[in-house]
Each structure stands twice: as C-alpha cells, then as structure tokens.
Amino acid sequence: MNGNEVGDTMEHSISRQFVSQLTPWASSDWNARLAPGTMLYQWKGKQVVPYMRTSATTEYRLIRPYGRYTIVRSRSRQLLVLTSTVELILTRPLTKARLGGSLNRVLVHNYMRQKAAYTPYTYERLADDQAVTFADQTLNGDWYIPTAPHRIRVDDVESFDWERDVPDVDSKSFRFQLHYWTTVNQLTRAYRQTGRLDYLAYAERVVLSWTKRYPVMRADRVAYNEHGTAVRVFHLLSFWDAYRKTELHRDPGLTERILSVVYDHAVLLASPTFYRMRHNHGLFQDMALLAIAETFPEFDKSEDWARIARARLDDQLETSLSEDGTHLEHSPGYHVYVYHTLARFSEWAGLNGILLPRRFETIRHMPAQLVYFVKPNRTLPIFGDTSGHIRPFDMVPDTRDFPGLAYALSGGTEGSQPTELVKRLGTQYAIMREYWAHPKRVFSDATHITMTAGYNGYAHKHADDLSLELYGLGRDFIVETGRYGYTDRTERTQALRVAAHNTVHRLGEELDLSVENIGQSGIVSVEQDTKASVARGVSRLIGNGATHERRLIYDKARTLLVYDRITSPEPDLFVQRFHLGAGLELVAESGTARDVLFRDVNRRSIQLVQLMWSDGSYMEIESSHVASRDFEWVPRKQVVSVEYGTDVRYLTLIRLDRTDNPIVETKIEQRDETTIVTYRLASGSKHVIKVLEII
Template sequence: MTDRQPPVLTQVLAKYLPEPSDRIRSTSRAIIDRTTISVHSYESIPIADWFWHSGDHSARSWRFSLHSFAPLDALMACGEWTETQALVREWADAFGTPDLEDLGDFPWHDHATALRLDRLSVLRLLSKTPKFTDLAARHADVLMQEAFYSKHTNHGYDQALALLLASYAFKADIDTSAWTEMGLSRLIDELKFAFTPDGVHVENSPAYHVGMTANLVRARLVKALAGVETEFDFDTLLNDALAFTAWIIGPDRRLAMLGDSTERSGLPPTELSSFPNYAHALYAASGGTSGAPLEGTSKIFDHAGYAVYRSRWSPWNDHVHLTMKSGFLSRYHRQDDDLTVLLQGFGEHWLIDSGLYNHNQMDPVRIYMRSELAHNVPHIRGCPVSRTLPEPDAAPTLTMERPDDGSVVFRGTTNAYRNTAVTRTVVIESAETFQIVDTVRSQNPEAQTLFQFHVPANKTVRATTKMARIVGRTKELIIRVAAGEVGDARVFSGLDGPFKSAYSPRHNALEPTQVIVFGPLKGNRIRFRANFQDLS
C-alpha cells in the first residue's frame, strides 16, 4: 500500500489484507521457500510438489481456504508480486476455465469463487498488472449467473460485494458496468435480508453477527470507492448492529457462544467511532475500561430471537449475564438450539454452549455440536429436530415481560421437534435467582423428554434426583426441580456415554465438558429453580 493512493482505496485495501507483521512476513517467506502454508486455523501445512495439491483435500474447510486464494494474502501484504502472480498463473492453467455445466464444488465453489475474485481485484489494484483480467472476467461471468448465486446467505453477500469491488479494480481494462449494476443491486438486497429490523444478523450466531458487521463496514467503503449511490441507510443499520454487540458480550468480554461461534471479542470497528452505540460496544468489549455503559438490565431482540439480562453495567466485575435464544431466520449456520440459555456470573461460566468446531457436516463431532444434545434445551426421544425453515406461523418466538414485582420474564416457543410444541419461560427474580419453566406437548405418546444443562469441566457437579449442585470458586449454583416430576438426574462428561458434552473454543479444537441430565419427564410440565449461594 502506498501513500499516493486515494484515502478510501487505502481503507478498502486494509480490509482485505493483513498488516505485514513479523508473523505475516514469516508466513510469506515459508510459501516462497516452498516449505509450509499457514492460513486461518491451519498452521504449517507442508507444501506439496505442486502448490495447489498441498494439504488434506478431503477436508472441505482446507479446500475452501486454498481455492479462495487465502494463502496469497501474506504474499500480497509483503509485496511479493512475482510469487503471487506465479501461483495465480499455476492455478489458472489448471482450473481457470470453469465447466459451466458443473459448477458449485471446488475449485468453483460459490463462496470460494467470490473470495478468489476479491484477491484478484486486490492484486490488480496493488501490483498494477492487467495480466489476469480475462481470469477475473470469467469469475465475474460465473458469479453473475442466477443459478450460481447463493441468494440471501453470507455467501451471496460476498458474491455481490466481489462483483462491486472487481468492477472498480478492472474498469480500466474492460467494461465492468454490468458488474457494478448487478453487484450493487444484489448487495442491497442481501443487506436487507441479512439483518433483522432490530439490527441483528440472521445466521444464528453472535460471532457471525460481528463478522458481518465488519463486512458491512467493508461494503460501505467499497461502495464509496466504486462511486455508486444508493438510498440504503448503512449508518442506521451499523448503529443498531453495535447495540446488539454491546448486549451480547458477556462478563468475560467475549461474545456469547451461541450457534456457530468461536471464542472472540466483540471489539467494534474503529471506523464506527462516531456512531452513538460505538461507545457502548466498546465499553462491553473492554470490560468497562473504555467507552460508556448502556442503561437497563434487560433487552430483547425479538425479530432475531435473542434476549439478554445483565444484572448491572457498572461496576463490570462479577456481574451476571444470562442470554436466551429462540429464532430461526436462515438455514445457514443453524444449530438445534431454540430455547437454550447461557449463564455467566461472579467471574465464572455456569451454563455453556458447544460452539462451531468445524464446517464438515460429515464429522461426527460436528453432527453432535449442531444437535440439541449439545445445548441447554430439552432432548425429546422420538421427536427429531427439523432444520427446515419454518413457515411464519410455526416459527420460534421470543418475548419479554417486566412484571411489577421487578422480575424479568423471557418466554420462548419452538415447533422444531417433530409433532411437538415446547414453551420455555425464564423468570429472572434477581441476579442470584431465576426459574426455568418448560411445557412440552407432543402428539407422540412414546415421546420421552429429558432436560440438559451443560457446564464447564472445571466445575464440581453433584446430582440427586431433584437437585444438582454446580460448585465454582466462590459460589455454587443449585438447580432444583421445584414443580413436576422427573425420573432421575445424572452427570456425563466428554464424548463417551449416552449423553455427550464438549466445547470448541476455536476451529477444530475440542475440550470435554459436563452435562447434567434430568429426566425423563413425567407429565408435560416442569419448573426448575436455580439460585447462587456463597461457599461456606
């Protein structure tokens, strides 16, 4: 990047390439020396005799990284244009002419194709070489096909933005006006779908919400770079997205681990520092050391299906944070987690979720992580969970009430279980006491309902038929069956046994955790009462 570039171009390129740190230089040098590739969650993958055969091609996530040209980022960040162009030429010679009758899998995967075009655009803008204009045009032609377009997904969003960026990058070489028109039209449509009216990304994950907020900042910059106008209100959407980020960050300063999430901060993009809610997101992400707190202790994002209780904003230390999720607006990154509840408080995690693990849908661990068995929800034997996008009248719901007694009530419903309706009511009486009331009505007379509470591995758990004690450092959380009847309460750990519990803090990483299982339920209603007590 040079000082002679227009400021907006410098800002755009900074969104696509890493800073040339020592680590990035080392990564770049390893590629030049043909020793290893380090990209995303993959470290030091040996380079094969032919670069594009490197790595385990049975792993879709690896093929995605490779064929999206992700390894080229380090080279371009370090200005290694000769090496970058040589690798692109090798790829183009082998794969550069797509079979238009057989698109969709690697290397011409819907998402990888868009991100590959992004990197061709960056190469054109920074190296000033028009050598790959024909290759870029073939990418644009593929992306403009309606049959290839992944409408209303994060893939479709990146496809649209790739067309818009390429229309600017290659406009001196060929007529890119059609790319501009289609890219902008699709981008605005994607944004209208991708975020709910309350400013939350629809793909079932706070981590994806923060990632898409950053993408929205990038889209705003690319739009300015391309010199196109639209009536779409980027700024209002970004400000609303920051408000959700502020609420969904827990006491540990990380995003709630719901859906396809990994451990990550919700630190807001500095480009948004003038936005009103930036200070609130910064406050939560910094643990109260910067920015400004929000007001209130509870918030619902009912369009998206999230509800949050925070016992206080200041002082930050040791406050209690409870989140509940019940929403299904997209099949992408969907997990079977309607009605799940996460709980942090007093400097510890108490009720936890599983995380992403990876995107390999055939991996037994990934299959488990997506299932209801990995979440703090009912498991109903004989009533499998559907991931078909429901009709509006059958969609999950989430509401909030504030009774006169000072409590906060979250109430969620789901019809995801086959022929079964489940209602969960969470009554937060205080920072130290809450109730969970579940009603299960199934048309299957053989259905058996069990209730799961996943807890960290570092907790001591003691369970009896009607009670479980979760012992922490200075507090214990006691969960009692206050009404209703269950057969038993048992504790399981790890991936062995009839009930499993595991946590994935980052891609392909796995840690054993514990799950308390109450059940089976006798009747159709149960009320759990949970409260914190000091350890004597």
C-alpha cells in the same frame, strides 16, 4: 470530430503498402485523446516529421500502435502521435472475445497501465508487519494459512499440485483459505508496505499456477467454493491494481489472461445456479460481483452485473439483518464478522464513489446491538457457529466510536456505561444482565443470561431453539457446546444436534429444521421490573405439531427460574438438558428431590432444583463436551430431566453461589393467575419469585 481542423491530404502520402497495412485496423474500438499542445506528426518521405500541435483536448480515431507512435485518423488523413502522449478511450464495451486479438491485446494492456488507481477492498484483517513476515516465509517456500496446521510447503510454484501436494487436515477452512488466495493477499499487502517487487513477482506466479489448474469453465467444487470464489475476487482485484502499475506488467498476454479470469468469475458469480440465497456467502458473492462491475465498467456486462449485485445485496440484507441491526444467522460471532465485513465494504464504496443499496444504512445499528452480546469476561455466547475466545478491544473497526461497546470490551474502563440491563435483539436473542457497574463487586462477576430462538434459514443454524447460556461469578455455568470447527469429524455432527444444546426436545428426535418451519420460532418479549427480569420465547421446531414455550425469570439475586411448557397433540417423552461449564463437579445430589449441586475448584457452585415433576419422570447426570475453541473437545457434565405427556412442564430453579449457601427449601403456591415460588437458603434468608400464568 473535436479539435483542430486537419487538411484533407498529407504533404507526402503514405505508400500504398503502408495504407494496405492500416486498412484492417480501421474499425478499432478505441479513440486517442490528446491534451492541448500535443504534437501530431506526419510522414514525409521515409521520415516522421512534426505536423501541428493540438490547441484543445482532441479525440481521434485510433488506427494502431506503430513502434513508439500511435497512428490516428482525422477524417481521411492518417497522422502519428507519440504513444506516451495518448490517453486511450474505449468507444464500445469490452467483451471477453475482444480482450484478445493482436491489436486489442496490446491496447487493452496499455489502457490498463493508464487507468487511474482505485482503493481495493480488504477482506482479511492483516497487520502490515504480519503481511511482511508471512510474505518473507512464502518466498522461502513456506506458505502461511490462517487455519491449523498453518503451513504448507511449496518448493516450486510452477510444479505445485494444488490437490495432491495439499496436506489432509481436519478443518475444511484450510483448503478454503488456500484457494481464496490468502497467500496472494499477504504478498500484495507486503508489496504495498515495502515496495519490494519480488513479493508481487511471486504473487504473479501463484496466480498463473492456480488459474492454469482451475479454469472457470471446469469449476471445481473446492476451488470454486461459493464463499471462497468471492473472497478470491477481492484478493485478485487488489493484486491487479498493484501489479498493473509496476514494471512487472510488460506482457499483454498476461493482461488478457488476468482480465479473462476476472470476467469469468463475474459470469459465475452472477449465475443463479451458483448463487447462495439467504446466506452470508451470497452476501460476499454480491459484494465481489459489484466490485468487479465497478472496477471494470469497461466490460460489456458490468452494468447488468452491478444491477444484479445491488438488487441481491438489498434482498440479502433484508433477510439477514433485523430493523434494529441484529444479524439473523443464529450466531453472535457472525454478527461481528458480518459487521466487520460490511463496515469495511461501505468504507471502500465511499472512497471509490460507489453507490450501495439502501439497506446498507441498517449496519450502523449493529455495534449498538453487539454491546449486549459481550459477556463480562469479554467472550460471546457460543450459539450457532460462534467460538468462545476472548474478544479483543478492536473486535470491530473504530470501537471507540461506539462508547457502549468500548465500555463492554474494556471491562468498564473506557467508553460510556450502557443504560439497559435487558435487551431483545431482533426476534432472535434475549439478554439479561445483572449490572454494568457495582460498588462492591468486580465487572467480571456480573450475571449474564442469554436465550436464542429463531429459524431464518440454514446458515449457521444449530438445533438450539430456546437454548440458553448462564454466566456469573466470573465463569460459565451453563454453556452451549460450540461449533467445534468446520470439518467432517463426528464431533462437528454432535455439536449441531439438539442433544448438544440447553433446550427441550423429543426423546431420540431432532428439531424439525425443514424449510417449511422457517420463521416458526422467536423471542417474544424481554422485560424488566424492580424485582425481576423476564424473557419469553416460543418455538414450533420441536416437531409433530408440538409447541415449546420457555420463560426465564431472573430475580437479580443470582437465581434463575426456567419455565418450559410443551404442548403436543400426542403424548411423548420430552427431554430437558442443561450442559454445564467445564470444571464443575457434582458434590451433592438428591434423586428424590431432583436437586443437584456442582462446584468448581474455586468453590463457585451451581444448584439445579426441579420444582415440578410427574410419576415416571426422572433426572440424571450424563457426560457431555464443550468446544469453546475450534477442535477442542473438553469433557463436562450435563443435567438431563425427562417427562412424558401432552402438556409437559418443567419449572427449574437454578442458583449460582460461592458462599456455601445453597437452597435448602422450596415451595410453590398458586394465587389467582400468579405462581409464587419461594426458596430459602441455608443462611435462613427467604426469596420469592412471582410468575404470571404458568400453571
């Protein structure tokens, strides 16, 4: 025992009855640490009187609380000390069982009040004034949910039915956000901003209502969504850190309940059967598990939880981030989302002195890759589950720390001009850009071409291998369908299918997204010379042993040549699709020449000419839809071409224009291993595109 030597007997012994009361608590899990100069007391008759002061930091075995005192043991002597002067020290880890019990419940409660504050991880991007506004609405029974219809009426928290009182809406995200406690987060953030305890008191009621309805041992699939469970942990830990330091934190029973909920969530998150591998949901699960382990090192399993979380985090980052920092879940929007999440988690870890896995170093490359995704109108290609809204300048934290990204997001008014016009991002994206700055043309006019390929797992993967987007002259000309929204509606199903994408597929068949085909596609190369930019990708997802190769050749004169070659063991019908941007209407068509021209109200046009076709092939115009934003379904047109065979080739010339200067003549020549495509415009100007080894 450290500290002062204490005599073997008390000046006045405690009564036998009192000693018998102490005996059951003699094996307490706690020590009492006293600072130098702390007064120790003893019994003298029926009075508690001063005994001595500590001369150094001293630990005594804690027996039990006793009124405003705590009884401690020094060898065979029982002494008393004012509870307010005691620092509680755990002598062995807390199991879930030891959270309860009449002694431990009180001591754990007091320990949590004493425990040093930490910086909680913030999941949702929420401005302080927004948090206060939403919290005020919540106090009046109007809960704000980020997903439409954005509102749920709760007249009484205690009687609220978390299932029957929730409106049926199209988006799955509504219940997802309700159950991950977006309301608790708003209330906690509002308290931190204003200091108003009524926000935390209401949040306490929400927590108690939800945890009563959804105990972990009867985990509901909606309430315990694999992603939502992780997010709820972040909000629970933030609430608890704020709540435990306030005067509201009076009930040891509530402390036991909250800590039991945290413990049960950790057990669930650590479970292999609950875990989502190769998916950003698993990434969040690992982050939440690590947050619990580091926030509550007192738990008996925290060391194991931290080890599991770090190992799985490293594996997740290994499979979801390429070496160059490209996020590999098939969606530029999730590149933004995951970077934002990981960057703030890294900041949280630094503020709390927490060690993160080695692979976290890769995230520092992610903003540099994001530069090339950003189209000249500040949207992202809507591959996978990406929405098409305009991205704000603060799309990621500290945008100005990344000069190239600041340039792209500001339309060239801030930051530094990037030096590259073509870019291969991992093996998943090829990007070609006409210019970053031009002496005679505005920033938003630049042509921007993107192609995607790569199958790294099911996460946010659409049947879109080798699909492309073409932007120029301030608008989208060829654009993906978008995600539509997370819902069971048929539009979502249609958006996932291969027929919704700008690629080639077997007629009436989907791409083969079986697990065996993971890794069977990708971008092979992206190159640039003085006259053209060239991207090449290959996919084996087309099915039945066939292989699809696509090359994009951009001549920097607003004309794109798309070469598709499909080699198949058996002859089949193969369909090439190009879905056009909304507002483009057919103005000229030559069925025999496979030549179509579309124009918008501002006379911006796109012309598609098939340069190669066989007998029996055809081109036609079909209807389509685009969802640039969630739950939009805007009509548009698509250009569909069909060929049959075992070695099918498409050579498609695509020109953007706003000067009524269309392609009027084309010619293909073969010289050794080079194919030369010549096209002449109505103005009389002639252009040449050379392609190696395609015929």
